[in-house]
Amino acid sequence: MYPQKKNIMKKHIALSLLLLVCLRIGAWTSPVSIPSIGDADIRIVGQNVENYLSDVTASNSSCNSQEDFEEKTNKIANAFLALDADIVAICEVQRDDEILRYIVDEMNSLYGSAVYSYVTDGLYAGQSSSGYQPLKSGFIYRKDKLALYGTSSSPYRSGEYCARLRIQGFKEIASGEVFTLSVNHFKAKDSSVDAGENTRLQNVSNLISALGNISYDDDILIMGDLNAYSDETPIQNLVNAGYEEQLLRFTPNAYSYIYKGTKGLLDHALASETMAAQVTGANVYHINTSGSYYYRYSDHDCTMVGVSLGKKEQQGDGIHAATTAVKARKIMNNGTLYILVEDRLYDLTGQLISQ
Numbered sequence: 001m002y003p004q005k006k007n008i009m010k011k012h013i014a015l016s017l018l019l020l021v022c023l024r025i026g027a028w029t030s031p032v033s034i035p036s037i038g039d040a041d042i043r044i045v046g047q048n049v050e051n052y053l054s055d056v057t058a059s060n061s062s063c064n065s066q067e068d069f070e071e072k073t074n075k076i077a078n079a080f081l082a083l084d085a086d087i088v089a090i091c092e093v094q095r096d097d098e099i100l101r102y103i104v105d106e107m108n109s110l111y112g113s114a115v116y117s118y119v120t121d122g123l124y125a126g127q128s129s130s131g132y133q134p135l136k137s138g139f140i141y142r143k144d145k146l147a148l149y150g151t152s153s154s155p156y157r158s159g160e161y162c163a164r165l166r167i168q169g170f171k172e173i174a175s176g177e178v179f180t181l182s183v184n185h186f187k188a189k190d191s192s193v194d195a196g197e198n199t200r201l202q203n204v205s206n207l208i209s210a211l212g213n214i215s216y217d218d219d220i221l222i223m224g225d226l227n228a229y230s231d232e233t234p235i236q237n238l239v240n241a242g243y244e245e246q247l248l249r250f251t252p253n254a255y256s257y258i259y260k261g262t263k264g265l266l267d268h269a270l271a272s273e274t275m276a277a278q279v280t281g282a283n284v285y286h287i288n289t290s291g292s293y294y295y296r297y298s299d300h301d302c303t304m305v306g307v308s309l310g311k312k313e314q315q316g317d318g319i320h321a322a323t324t325a326v327k328a329r330k331i332m333n334n335g336t337l338y339i340l341v342e343d344r345l346y347d348l349t350g351q352l353i354s355q
Helices: 003-026 066-082 099-111 160-164 193-212 233-240 246-250
Strands: 042-052 087-094 116-118 135-142 146-153 165-172 178-185 220-225 257-259 262-264 267-271 279-285 302-307 328-333 336-341 344-346 352-354
Touching (some): 042 066, 042 267, 066 099, 087 099, 087 178, 087 220, 099 116, 135 146, 135 165, 135 178, 160 165, 165 193, 178 193, 193 220, 193 233, 220 302, 233 267, 246 267, 246 279, 267 302
Parallel strands (some): 042 087, 178 220
Antiparallel strands (some): 042 302, 087 135, 146 165, 165 178, 257 262, 328 336, 336 344, 344 352
């Protein structure tokens, strides 16, 4: 081979390798900007990953092959790392204890250190005779920043929604502050409108009851694909129970899903009053509805919530004016729910009633 041809070949090989590297890096030069969620100490991401199943033979798998599954895993891991997620509240994954390990291993590999872990819950259900693989919700977290507080639980004792509605306490290692994170995947909308709505309302009722029994701390954040828009009864029942939608609080036009060209908010982030006082920002990362197939791994976008525990912000005379080391608690008076902060009484909109 002539030296000139050798040099040309070397250049082609070098360019090909450079192109591969650029494609790998360029894949996560995000097609949309990563929105701000304030100066947060803890960054929490919510994501429906659309039938993420290691069992690619299942009838409901979003992947047609092992190669597809590995590509999807890489996209998910890169997105969570791009958001600098400390906790991921994830839903629509295969119901077993190992499924989140694939994402965690990929995140740790890309990050270069084994800082991420996942919550085990002991749930398992194999593929049904029809080929359907049952689903669940779960948690990924940075074990160098957060420790588990208690064990994974559910508002349901058994069945489908025991797996789809999960509750976990977390303790921030640096501050020792504790909070509860609830990840949920409510009954989907379908042709049986009344039946679906009744199930979602039961999901809400069970969730409110379970969260009301938490005694170790009032700081609660509810996330997940609730399959209901903000003006629908399931969400309004959560609001009436004292949980404030953080996405609309910080981003009034927030949406996470597009159905037949119409944008809507099906994925939510609702906080108790004490938790809302520690939220620095909330937004939606439109990685999946941006129109770029190359980046897409789900039909839902990521929701994002920033939290600084114990650093409650001053926001006028409202409930968010609670300061560090002051705990608020819910009280019922003549059938109406109020928030008591020291000697001050607030209604659920944050307005001062008396002191």
